[in-house]
């Protein structure tokens with residue numbers, strides 16, 4: 001043994017090195033504790049217990065249907081080999097390393113670096129990767145698919161305008177089922193589109209016992225008098241008045257008319273589930289329709305809705321800021337130490353106010369909105385309440401700090417001139433309060449408008465409300481318009497508030 | 506005549522800042538108060554216009570007891586007592602003119618003044634006051650755009666607006682360099698000699714005390730430990746000064762034309 005004298009007095013180990021090693025092998029960290037490195041030992045024990053525990057939880061998650069732990073491990077290994085194998089190897093190395101560390105710690109030099117803790121951190125991050133379900137492969141493979149909706153969000157402006165459209169078309173009645181005397185073809189009116197179906201009666205497609213489609217009667221549709229070279233759709237109208245575009249082989253029946261505005265095609269009568277009450281003799285109708293873009297350009301619905309909701313949002317933020325300022329002023333006096341330090345009672349109020357403000361402030365406006373929606377129902381009012389509550393807390397704190405940092409010198413000086421209390425406030429207090437007051441209020445308005453764009457997500461009104469609906473309806477262009485409005489408004493607001501604040505500070 | 510009788514101030518935390526202080530100031534005096542930092546100079550000056558409430562004792566001015574004045578009377582008294590501060594105590598974001606006009610608040614209609622309106626003669630008076638301290642060209646600047654010396658001149662102009670009979674100056678030059686110190690004290694001396702305004706001023710430097718004081722009192726731990734006439738001060742040596750004043754005393758010399766004899 002080297003008998004190097006160390007500067008620090010080290011208490012001798014309680015056990016010999018091999019014993020320490022074996023102890024750590026049996027219970028991680030035990031050896032280290034026995035050699036009086038109890039901190040190191042406890043950290044190691046805690047780390048290993050944590051890692052093994054988390055690992056067991058993930059294995060259980062991956063294979064909770066399996067009967068025993070071993071079966072679970074095997075199943076998990078099959079499902080996620082790249083996670084389980086390195087983790088098992090890592091934990092094994094960690095365990096052995098910990099035993100070796102116990103052995104080494106028992107040496108007089110007590111060497112043993114931080115390497116073991118680096119391994120602990122690596123294992124924790126591996127677990128974190130799995131727990132977070134991080135999947136770069138998925139990100140890489142699915143990103144291209146997301147490109148279409150994303151591009152619609154990024155450039156939604158085609159949906160901002162619409163053309164007034166006019167639909168022209170013609171139809172023919174189809175009798176189901178066929179009878180002795182089927183209905184005659186419709187009369188042709190010169191100058192109008194005309195459609196004939198032959199035959200004028202038939203059977204709809206149906207499902208057999210095996211849920212296989214049994215094709216219905218094939219109708220030959222002949223049309224003339226339509227707009228030439230124009231996209232045309234075949235629609236089916238059932239006796240209940242339901243209309244739908246006919247699919248054939250999975251595709252919508254859409255085609256272009258020829259130069260004369262005529263066409264001819266075969267159509268298998270579609271599958272329609274008719275309620276029993278409507279069973280029996282039924283008259284369906286087949287129609288050919290053309291949409292001709294003839295109207296003027298007009299502003300699209302998403303744009304109109306986005307604008308009106310954006311206005312609602314800005315005012316929502318404004319009202320919340322207004323009420324927030326209104327209520328936070330008195331509150332801020334109660335929360336200002338220099339005003340409240342005169343007696344025990346006022347100091348108690350000061351602490352109480354401060355505590356309440358801190359609690360209210362720490363709850364996100366989104367949560368307040370959910371609470372407010374419960375109270376007053378969906379809509380902008382709930383958003384106003386939520387933002388007002390949060391603003392009172394946030395502004396109350398800021399204002400009270402502004403009051404606390406007031407310079408008492410000018411107050412003293414104005415008092416010394418023989419001014420009244422009101423004059424003193426007007427001439428010495430107000431001028432000092434205006435810059436922080438304006439600055440904080442504008443800043444809060446900025447925050448409130450920003451927040452009100454998301455508060456709609458939980459039903460608090462404003463543009464977030466329509467945004468979430470558009471997203472749920474997969475109407476990405478409309479959602480894109482809403483997103484654009486949010487971005488534009490926030491950018492303008494940022495600029496304006498920065499400008500105003502600069503003027504006043 | 507201002508009589509301070511047995512003045513005692515005990516702060517809420519138990520600090521005894523003034524202990525049984527008595528002295529008399531005749532009209533037209535330039536009384537300098539010397540003493541270490543913490544000896545009670547600021548407390549004494551603020552007790553005179555009751556920015557700080559005295560604990561015991563009386564302050565009698567021309568037979569009127571300031572210590573028992575009701576709020577309305579107190580404002581009447583205060584408006585005749587100008588005050589100048591070490592940190593100038595201007596409202597930094599207001600204009601120089603507004604700061605000067607605020608010296609008039611004890612005279613004007615309190616309600617109208619809330620609208621920041623002053624009679625034309627007060628405006629004129631303010632401009633004259635600024636002219637008198639040599640900064641009339643700065644009237645419309647914000648107070649914090651001015652240098653320290655200029656700000657103290659604004660402080661003097663504000664005090665002048667009160668048409669005061671007494672000016673209390675609490676270390677008016679402690680934040681300024683020596684040359685500016687002479688310029689500011691020169692203004693006060695001029696007011697003292699030309700208008701007969703009584704000056705009570707706390708100062709730190711022996712040179713300045715010797716140059717401007719007509720009478721001196723020395724404070725130590727809230728008690729008067731020295732009373733001297735102009736002649737006593739002129740004859741006073743550094744050692745003596747240090748004795749009253751403690752080891753911190755500094756003698757400064759600021760050029761032959763102004764400093765001492």
Ligand SMILES: Nc1ncnc2c1ncn2[C@@H]1O[C@H](COP(=O)(O)OP(=O)(O)O)[C@@H](O)[C@H]1O
Nearest residue numbers: 516518520522541542543544545546547548549
């Ligand atoms: N508001 C206060 N509360 C308690 N003690 C104070 C207060 N103001 C001053 N003091 C104390 O009173 C004593 C005199 O202070 P002050 O009058 O400011 O002295 P000076 O102006 O000579 O430096 C000091 O001990 C100081 O700490």
Ligand SMILES: [Mg+2]
Nearest residue numbers: 543546547548
């Ligand atoms: Mg002082």
